[in-house]
Amino acid sequence: MIALTPIGSQSVRPQLLLYPLGVWALMAVVAVLNGGFREVVLIPRVGEYPGHVLSTAMLVLAILGISFGYFQWTAVEYTQVELLLVGVLWTVFTVGFEFLVGYVENTPVSVTLGQYNVFAGQVWIAVPLTLLVSPLLFGWYLS
Template identity: 50%
Template sequence: METTTSPPHSQIRPSWRGLLGPALAVWAGLAVVAVLNGAFREGVLVPSLGDSGAHVLSTLLLTAAVAVIAALYVSRFARDADRRTLLAVGGLWMVLTLGFEFGFGHYVMGKSWSVLLADYNVLAGRIWVLVPVTLLVAPLIAARYFQRR
């Protein structure tokens, strides 16, 4: 009786298709967290810290939340995914977020494009760009963290 074993380097990695459903579900959760973060910023942080301080703290809070949620996603669904797949998940989250932010902000909330883009002006102290960057790289960084453990 012959048994075959696969070589150690031929791990079964999750496919993009297998990760797409969970990635979309997690993004929906991230969108809810972002909306709640915005409500918290406007209702609590702005009155006590002013617009600039509230913007910075709110951005940092959301960035931390994205990192934690990405780590939970990776630990559950994508611990063994390759670099390209992890960047694809992060890219999907980033594109969906930017599409939602600009689409909803402009077409539903009626904000001008210049107002929407103002949050990305780092020279004016606006650090919102950290959120899409974190969305892009968080799955990859989380996977690297879990691989080292």
């Protein structure tokens, strides 16, 4: 049984956040490779929108697998607040990376923001949401 303690009563050990940052770097490499696979293989075969959906689903599964593997493998016992912080960091770094790439490629901010518009059929929001919740999910589940 998972015992939940008040988050305010937990402290954060900043040195333990370095390991998950390395995990995020691995996820970033996987995301870039996934994007290349989407452009070279998926979109020519299934089209733009189905390729986007398939690629997003593949990335979500990869993130879940990497996160599960990390929290199963690590000897570190993270507090709930640390797990929440890991998820927030992974999410902020990913969204920041998306906007940085958009800036470097001279992509208008409105186009980058449009990737998060679920009302326009965009499913990319599943990636940052997965990054946010997977540390909590697997950190609690595997502890």
